[in-house]
Amino acid sequence: GLSAARRRSAEIEDQLATDPGRFRVLTGDRPTGRLHLGHYFGTLRNRVRLQDSGVELMVVIADYQVLTDRDVADRLTENVEELVLDYLAVGVDPERATIFAHSAVPALNQLLLPFLSLVSVPELNRNPTVKDEIAHSRRSSVSGLMYVYPVHQAADILFCKANLVPVGQDQLPHLEVTRTVARRFNARYGRAAGVLLPEPDALLSDAPLLLGTDGGKMSKSRGNAIALAASADETARLIRGAKTDALRHITYDPVARPEVANLVLLAALCLGRDPRQVADEVGDGGAAALKRLVTEAVNEHLAPLRARRSAYAADRGHLRAILREGNARAEAIAETTLGEVRAATRTDY
Numbered sequence: 001g002l003s004a005a006r007r008r009s010a011e012i013e014d015q016l017a018t019d020p021g022r023f024r025v026l027t028g029d030r031p032t033g034r035l036h037l038g039h040y041f042g043t044l045r046n047r048v049r050l051q052d053s054g055v056e057l058m059v060v061i062a063d064y065q066v067l068t069d070r071d072v073a074d075r076l077t078e079n080v081e082e083l084v085l086d087y088l089a090v091g092v093d094p095e096r097a098t099i100f101a102h103s104a105v106p107a108l109n110q111l112l113l114p115f116l117s118l119v120s121v122p123e124l125n126r127n128p129t130v131k132d133e134i135a136h137s138r139r140s141s142v143s144g145l146m147y148v149y150p151v152h153q154a155a156d157i158l159f160c161k162a163n164l165v166p167v168g169q170d171q172l173p174h175l176e177v178t179r180t181v182a183r184r185f186n187a188r189y190g191r192a193a194g195v196l197l198p199e200p201d202a203l204l205s206d207a208p209l210l211l212g213t214d215g216g217k218m219s220k221s222r223g224n225a226i227a228l229a230a231s232a233d234e235t236a237r238l239i240r241g242a243k244t245d246a247l248r249h250i251t252y253d254p255v256a257r258p259e260v261a262n263l264v265l266l267a268a269l270c271l272g273r274d275p276r277q278v279a280d281e282v283g284d285g286g287a288a289a290l291k292r293l294v295t296e297a298v299n300e301h302l303a304p305l306r307a308r309r310s311a312y313a314a315d316r317g318h319l320r321a322i323l324r325e326g327n328a329r330a331e332a333i334a335e336t337t338l339g340e341v342r343a344a345t346r347t348d349y
């Protein structure tokens with residue numbers, strides 16, 4: 001559950017401080033639209049912090065997983081480029097980190113088949129995040145690829161033997177599938193062959209589930225997100241329209257007042273302060289004062305990031321070159337792992 005994952009993240013933070021070299025990080029996003037504040041405080045900031053502390057960072061753009069989403073598929077190239085732009089804007093450095101699209105890494109996708117043989121259909125049926133995404137999907141039925149999304153993700157993570165995955169709370173059930181795949185692979189084939197896949201840990205941030213303007217999980221595809229690339233005016237308008245409650249006095253109480261607490265948290269994260277203190281200061285100012293504070297804090301915090309983003313946006317060729325290089329690096333790594341997996345499963349005729 002969440003509290004166990006939080007405790008584990010705290011342990012890992014200690015290990016990161018003393019021995020960053022033992023970690024390899026893989027994380028990523030589906031190219032379904034511009035990244036938002038939920039991504040930023042949920043995982044992007046952690047990615048950049050890890051990269052900057054010397055940990056090897058791989059970032060996957062999970063483009064195969066959106067082929068069936070009609071609205072996205074028509075603008076896939078543009079969405080992928082926007083994602084790369086968001087990465088550069090937050091500080092992912094392509095000189096040190098590897099940014100790649102999984103469709104361009106055939107050996108990674110080939111791992112999906114042996115990995116699928118390690119999970120049962122009832123296990124796939126139980127995954128709550130897949131259920132939730134299916135419920136929110138505009139489509140009436142779910143594709144086979146969407147159904148096996150968590151196992152595809154196991155291939156995304158294990159191809160490079162990553163042992164740490166900075167994610168939001170919604171990803172915890174998916175990561176459990178990756179751990180199961182690794183454990184079973186090791187038990188059935190790996191141990192005898194001396195090929196061990198790591199069971200990766202999730203790394204949660206202080207904001208593992210940021211809410212959107214409607215009070216649900218902030219999501220690219222639910223129309224409730226504040227994009228990193230939004231203008232200052234757009235940001236102000238979105239925050240003005242955010243759901244709050246009828247109580248005038250502002251407090252920080254995530255359980256009883258999730259929407260208000262979420263706005264307080266957002267301001268606190270941007271200002272680098274304690275949410276309780278922020279709530280106390282707004283006090284009887286009510287939702288209007290809280291929203292003004294949040295708007296100012298978000299816009300100020302994102303200003304340098306937004307400036308970097310527009311500078312990078314001028315050169316699309318540069319974005320594509322970053323991807324080409326990342327794809328080639330990822331394929332070389334995936335070839336090695338696939339070779340080991342084929343040897344371990346004795347399919348290397």
Ligand code: ATP
Nearest residue numbers: 029030032038042167168208209210218219220221
């Ligand atoms: P979609 O609506 O297409 O599912 P999304 O906004 O949920 O998009 P994903 O690409 O599914 O974004 O998630 C990318 C990463 O960002 C994952 O690690 C996920 O846990 C994290 N993340 C997404 N939304 C939030 C959020 N609201 N709070 C914290 N982390 C989040």
Ligand code: MG
Nearest residue numbers: 133170219220
């Ligand atoms: Mg999602």
